[in-house]
Structures are given as C-alpha cells and as structure tokens.
Amino acid sequence: MKIVVCVKQVPDPNTPGQLDPSTHRLRRDGEVVLDPGDEFGIEAGLQLAEAHGGDVTVVSMAPERGVDAIRKALAMGAASGVLISDPLLEGSDALSTARVLAAAISREGFDIVITATESTDGYSGVVPQMLAGLLGVPAVTFAKSLKYDGTTLRVLRQTETGHDRVETSLPVVVTVTSGINEPRYPSLRGIMGAKSKPFQTLTTSDLGLTDVGGAHAGETMVAVVAAEERQAGEIIEDDGTAAKRIVDFLAEKKVI
Amino acid sequence: MDFELSSEQLSVRDLCRDFARNEIAPKAAGFDETGEFPYAIVAGMGKLGLFAMRFSESLGGAGGDFLSYCLAIEEIARADASCAITLAAAVSLGIAPFVEFGTAAQQERWLPALLSGEKLWAFGLTEPEAGSDAGGTQSRASRTGAEWVINGRKAFITNAGTNISAGVTMTAVTGGSEGHKQISCFAVERGTPGYTQGPKYRKLGWHASDTRELLFDDVRVPADNLVGEEGGGLRQFLRILEGGRVGMAALSVGVAQACLDASIEYSTQRRQFGQAIAGFQATQFKLADMATQIEMARLLTHKAAWLFDHGGKPGVYASMAKLHASEVATACAGQAVQIHGGYGFMEDLPVARYYRDVKINEIGEGTSEVQRILIARHLIKRFEGA
Numbered sequence: 221m222k223i224v225v226c227v228k229q230v231p232d233p234n235t236p237g238q239l240d241p242s243t244h245r246l247r248r249d250g251e252v253v254l255d256p257g258d259e260f261g262i263e264a265g266l267q268l269a270e271a272h273g274g275d276v277t278v279v280s281m282a283p284e285r286g287v288d289a290i291r292k293a294l295a296m297g298a299a300s301g302v303l304i305s306d307p308l309l310e311g312s313d314a315l316s317t318a319r320v321l322a323a324a325i326s327r328e329g330f331d332i333v334i335t336a337t338e339s340t341d342g343y344s345g346v347v348p349q350m351l352a353g354l355l356g357v358p359a360v361t362f363a364k365s366l367k368y369d370g371t372t373l374r375v376l377r378q379t380e381t382g383h384d385r386v387e388t389s390l391p392v393v394v395t396v397t398s399g400i401n402e403p404r405y406p407s408l409r410g411i412m413g414a415k416s417k418p419f420q421t422l423t424t425s426d427l428g429l430t431d432v433g434g435a436h437a438g439e440t441m442v443a444v445v446a447a448e449e450r451q452a453g454e455i456i457e458d459d460g461t462a463a464k465r466i467v468d469f470l471a472e473k474k475v476i
Numbered sequence: 477m478d479f480e481l482s483s484e485q486l487s488v489r490d491l492c493r494d495f496a497r498n499e500i501a502p503k504a505a506g507f508d509e510t511g512e513f514p515y516a517i518v519a520g521m522g523k524l525g526l527f528a529m530r531f532s533e534s535l536g537g538a539g540g541d542f543l544s545y546c547l548a549i550e551e552i553a554r555a556d557a558s559c560a561i562t563l564a565a566a567v568s569l570g571i572a573p574f575v576e577f578g579t580a581a582q583q584e585r586w587l588p589a590l591l592s593g594e595k596l597w598a599f600g601l602t603e604p605e606a607g608s609d610a611g612g613t614q615s616r617a618s619r620t621g622a623e624w625v626i627n628g629r630k631a632f633i634t635n636a637g638t639n640i641s642a643g644v645t646m647t648a649v650t651g652g653s654e655g656h657k658q659i660s661c662f663a664v665e666r667g668t669p670g671y672t673q674g675p676k677y678r679k680l681g682w683h684a685s686d687t688r689e690l691l692f693d694d695v696r697v698p699a700d701n702l703v704g705e706e707g708g709g710l711r712q713f714l715r716i717l718e719g720g721r722v723g724m725a726a727l728s729v730g731v732a733q734a735c736l737d738a739s740i741e742y743s744t745q746r747r748q749f750g751q752a753i754a755g756f757q758a759t760q761f762k763l764a765d766m767a768t769q770i771e772m773a774r775l776l777t778h779k780a781a782w783l784f785d786h787g788g789k790p791g792v793y794a795s796m797a798k799l800h801a802s803e804v805a806t807a808c809a810g811q812a813v814q815i816h817g818g819y820g821f822m823e824d825l826p827v828a829r830y831y832r833d834v835k836i837n838e839i840g841e842g843t844s845e846v847q848r849i850l851i852a853r854h855l856i857k858r859f860e861g862a
C-alpha cells in the first residue's frame with residue numbers, strides 16, 4: 221500500500237503567533253516546527269503500513285527549512301520525503317497549495333493520502349478537499365478511526381453530534397483528527413537513519429506548474445479583526461423549572 | 477570553530493526534551509516522594525533508543541555521538557535527576573565497560589538486553605573503605621581452576637537492586653602487594669550464589685534512583701567473566717569514569733537549567749512591594765549570573781564531549797567539565813530556592829527537589845577535590861621528576 225502523508229511546517233505553537241499588519245499574514249520568521257496535528261497523520265500512516273505492508277512518503281510544501289518537519293517524519297518511520305520549495309510559492313493561497321501538493325503526489329502515486337483536518341497556523345481546513353478534487357478521488361474528512369481490510373477502508377467520521385460510519389474504496393484522501401491515535405516518539409535509530417532515507421526537493425518547474433504562488437493567489441486576506449467578545453453566560457435561578465430549562469437549553473444546542 | 481549542533485543532534489535534543497516534558501516531569505515529584513523506581517520511564521527511554529544511542533551500529537547501538545548523548549542526559553535531567561542518573565549510570569558505567577573492554581562473547585551475551593534498556597548493569601568500584609582512594613580496594617578474587625572466587629563488598633552502587641538489574645562489573649584485588657595491588661574487573665550476574673544486595677539506602681536526594689550495598693560471599697564466576705586484562709582493572713575503571721564524568725557534567729547542566737527555568741517563571745509572577753520580584757535588580761543579577769554560569773558549564777561539557785567524539789580522550793576536560801558543572805548546579809539550586817523564598821523550601825514546587833538532588837553531583841564519579849587533584853596533576857606533570 222502506498223501511503224502519502226502531507227505535513228506542514230508551522231510557527232511553534234508554544235510561542236504566540238504574530239500577524240504581519242500590512243499583509244495580514246502569519247509571521248513565519250521565528251522558530252518553526254512540524255505541525256503537531258500532522259503527527260497524528262504520520263502515525264496513522266505508519267500504522268496502516270505496518271498492518272498492511274507498504275510504506276509512507278511524506279510530502280510538504282514549505283521553505284527550505286521545511287526539511288526539519290520531513291526529517292522528523294522520517295525519524296518516526298516514514299520511508300521517504302518530498303519537499304516542494306520554491307520562492308515562487310511564497311504567499312500561496314489554499315488552492316495553490318493544493319495544486320502543488322496534488323502535482324507532487326501524482327508523481328509519487330498513492331493509495332491513501334492522509335492530512336490533518338486543519339493546520340495549526342492557517343487552519344482554513346480546505347486544502348485536503350481541494351486536493352481530493354484535483355486528484356479525482358473521494359475525501360473522507362474528520363476521521364477518528366481508520367480500519368482497512370484489504371479492500372475497504374472503514375472510517376468513523378467525527379461529527380458534531382457523534383460519528384458517521386463511512387466506507388470507501390481506495391484511492392482516497394483522508395483527514396484525521398487530533399487524538400485518532402497516540403503519535404510515537406521518533407527513535408534514536410530513526411533519527412540517525414533519517415539522513416540516509418530518500419529525500420527529494422522539487423521546484424514548481426519540476427512539477428510543470430507556472431500559475432501558482434502568491435502572484436496567482438485567488439484569495440486575499442482583506443482584513444483581520446478581533447473575535448467578538450464572549451457574551452456573559454445565562455444564569456438560571458431555580459424557581460422549580462431550572463432543571464427543565466437547562467435540559468431544553470442543552471437539547472437546543474444539540475449537546476444531549 | 478563551529479558551535480552549531482547538527483540536525484541529528486538537534487533532533488535528539490528535541491526528542492528528549494519532549495519526552496522529558498511529557499512523560500517524566502509530571503511524575504518526578506511522585507517518584508521522589510515514594511522512592512519508587514520509574515520502570516515505565518526506563519522502558520520508554522529504552523524504546524527511544526537512549527541506552528544504545530552512543531554505541532556503534534556493529535554492536536547494536538544507534539551510531540550516535542557522545543555529544544548527542546550529553547544533550548539527551550541534559551534534557552532528561554532538566555525534568556528529573558533520578559531518571560537522568562539511572563540512564564547515565566546504565567550507559568556510561570554499565571554498558572561502556574563491555575563495549576570498551578569486553579570480549580565478543582561477553583558483548584553478545586550481555587549487550588542486547590542492556591542496549592534496549594530491558595536490563596540494567598551496575599558498576600562496582602567504591603567500597604566502604606575505598607572511595608576516592610579506589611586503589612585501596614579490599615575485595616579479592618582468587619583463581620581456582622576455571623573459576624574466580626570473589627569475596628568482599630561494594631558501597632553506594634547505582635542500578636544494582638532493581639527488578640531489572642542483571643548484574644555488576646566490579647573490581648577486586650587479584651594479586652600484587654599492599655601499595656601495588658593488582659586489580660581486575662569481573663562481571664557478576666545477579667542470581668549467582670553468594671552475590672546479594674543490601675536494602676535501598678535512605679538518601680538526601682536521587683530518591684527514585686536505586687543505590688545498594690553489594691555483598692560477595694564466595695561468589696564463583698567462570699574465568700570468562702574477567703572483563704579486560706587481568707591486572708588492568710583499575711586503569712580500565714578510571715578510563716570508564718572519564719566518560720562517566722562528562723555524562724555527570726551534562727546531568728549537572730540539566731539540573732542547573734531547570735533551576736534557572738523555574739526561577740525565571742516564578743520571579744516574573746511572584747509580586748511583592750507592588751511589582752514582580754523579577755523587577756528587583758537583586759533578582760535580575762541572580763538570573764544573569766545563573767544563565768552565564770550555566771552557559772559556561774554547557775560549553776565545557778560540549779567541549780569534553782567533542783573531544784570524546786574526536787579521538788575518544790576527553791582527558792582533563794572531563795574533570796574540568798564535571799567539576800565546574802556540578803559546582804554551578806549546586807550554586808544555581810541554592811539561588812533558585814532563594815528566589816522562591818519560603819515556597820522554595822516547600823516540597824510543593826520542584827526547586828526543593830532540585831536542591832536535594834544536586835549535591836551528589838559534586839561527590840559521585842569522583843569528588844570535586846579529586847577532580848581538582850586530577851586537573852592539577854595534569855598541569856604540573858611536566859615539572860615532576862625534572
């Protein structure tokens with residue numbers, strides 16, 4: 221089974237992010253790390269490969285230092301890595317990102333592409349669906365468990381009220397939720413071995429793409445405003461009907 | 477000159493930092509209080525490959541360098557010194573003698589379980605009457621046919637009495653005369669008749685590290701259990717201790733860093749006289765001195781590790797790193813408690829534990845006095861006998 225996991229390099233979530241006031245874009249000049257959300261995707265990929273054979277290729281579109289995110293994935297056990305890095309790609313919007321990833325993934329070939337449901341920095345949560353569209357395969361999103369029996373992939377799909385059971389054949393794009401598994405730590409042997417694993421760096425011209433990157437972005441960040449302050453909660457005083465009112469409230473919010 | 481760490485070294489540091497922060501730090505106070513040995517953490521460190529990391533792949537190691545090993549020890553010690561010494565003693569003192577002096581058969585027999593962290597091996601040099609003066613060893617081994625018969629006792633031996641302790645490499649006198657004792661090393665497996673260990677010592681710190689007295693009463697081991705050269709035991713042990721001291725220096729840097737981390741966090745939050753105590757110059761100067769001293773200790777440690785990686789002989793730098801880092805760590809722990817005021821004296825915050833755990837660093841693997849003797853001996857060597 222050929223498994224591709226998309227991983228993003230994001231500003232260290234432990235340090236507060238900052239927006240560039242002129243472009244409204246996230247500043248990425250500080251410490252960057254493998255998106256913690258993508259560790260679940262890597263683990264999911266490794267578990268599938270361990271159970272059903274095959275191997276995991278990690279793909280990332282990032283500046284040169286994106287190498288670190290791929291190295292960590294290789295140290296965890298992925299077999300090979302592809303970094304797409306090109307000054308042209310600076311300022312890419314979600315569609316450009318998806319097109320670049322799709323082009324690189326098509327070159328590799330795949331049975332399953334795994335991504336996180338949304339990234340920790342941009343968190344638009346749309347790249348995976350665009351990717352599936354471009355690759356011409358279904359997208360199964362919000363997976364909280366994955367089971368494969370050799371022909372069918374069974375997914376429990378997290379929803380607001382519970383979960384859907386989804387079945388799909390391969391090839392497919394799957395987005396996994398944080399908590400789907402417990403990502404392993406890389407091993408020392410993995411770290412030492414990461415350097416000798418196959419690793420390619422590609423540019424847009426390697427992929428035959430020209431109209432991508434910031435210059436061709438369809439999306440622009442028009443403004444960034446502070447989120448509305450939370451409203452004060454409602455205090456229900458017990459006049460004998462409190463229990464019912466609370467139950468009604470929770471039912472209205474679909475919590476129960 | 478290049479102060480940059482390689483990408484592997486950074487990965488090792490980050491891995492150990494994550495592991496220490498997530499898996500060790502939350503449990504350290506509990507282990508300290510109960511004295512329970514952290515089996516699950518040892519297993520976790522084994523799974524990461526920390527016991528195997530600095531040994532060559534041909535022996536089943538991970539092929540990492542000594543500097544990476546020091547970065548690992550530092551990060552683990554930043555969360556808990558007991559876990560760090562368990563690892564450092566297992567690697568520097570337990571595994572290294574087999575790697576450096578063991579026969580192929582000994583390596584095959586004992587290394588796999590030790591490199592995976594499934595089992596721990598101890599290092600028995602110190603005796604009740606022979607500490608700094610290791611040449612004063614009184615334990616004896618005599619050859620009878622195909623066996624050695626060992627009698628004696630060892631004091632303060634780390635990793636000797638856990639459920640996963642598999643044995644000890646110990647020194648014993650095998651000949652010579654008083655003043656010119658011939659000392660050799662023997663591997664003794666746990667369970668060998670006559671080999672017993674005392675109860676756990678009650679200690680000031682390192683509560684979750686296992687330390688035992690070991691007794692050898694007519695213990696018979698096959699001739700094959702001689703480790704290294706007959707009569708070369710003391711020289712071998714002193715050589716092993718060189719690596720051990722660099723590890724102890726890294727451990728000290730980790731504890732000192734933990735003291736600084738805690739002090740920065742606390743002093744920027746604790747308010748007195750209407751302001752954070754970090755606003756007082758008296759606090760700021762303590763923080764500045766701690767940070768500067770720690771950086772010096774770290775650089776010295778990295779230099780010793782670098783020498784280990786480039787020629788295998790840190791020599792006097794092992795002593796300098798150990799001496800300086802352990803004294804810096806003790807000073808930093810003292811200042812950390814001071815900055816925390818009365819709360820620093822309470823066991824609710826980790827600095828009290830750092831303070832209790834740190835003193836041993838100036839004693840184990842050669843006291844500060846012994847390190848100064850070794851450094852001075854190196855300095856005046858050229859003039860002796862001139």
Ligand SMILES: Cc1cc2nc3c(=O)[nH]c(=O)nc-3n(C[C@H](O)[C@H](O)[C@H](O)COP(=O)(O)OP(=O)(O)OC[C@H]3O[C@@H](n4cnc5c(N)ncnc54)[C@H](O)[C@@H]3O)c2cc1C
Binds near residue numbers: 257346
């Ligand atoms: C406030 C804000 C600031 C922004 N700042 C920048 C900026 O400074 N620079 C910039 O380039 N873009 C920036 N963007 C744009 C945003 O990052 C793009 O839309 C991006 O290309 C899509 O990423 P996402 O993180 O929203 O993807 P999502 O759709 O949330 O990502 C889902 C998953 O897809 C995969 N994935 C996404 N991107 C990649 C990738 N590049 N490589 C591999 N896998 C990937 C990951 O598994 C990820 O978890 C910003 C967006 C916002 C809202």
Ligand SMILES: Cc1cc2nc3c(=O)[nH]c(=O)nc-3n(C[C@H](O)[C@H](O)[C@H](O)COP(=O)(O)OP(=O)(O)OC[C@H]3O[C@@H](n4cnc5c(N)ncnc54)[C@H](O)[C@@H]3O)c2cc1C
Binds near residue numbers: 569841846
């Ligand atoms: C928790 C713990 C774990 C340990 N683990 C191990 C282990 O795994 N294996 C092992 O073999 N040992 C171990 N040790 C023993 C440790 O290495 C010794 O305690 C140490 O070497 C000092 O020996 P000593 O305790 O006999 O002190 P002594 O040698 O009696 O020293 C007492 C004091 O006299 C000073 N002194 C001694 N000689 C001189 C001199 N010539 N000039 C100036 N000052 C001098 C010393 O510096 C010290 O201050 C451990 C000890 C402890 C406490």
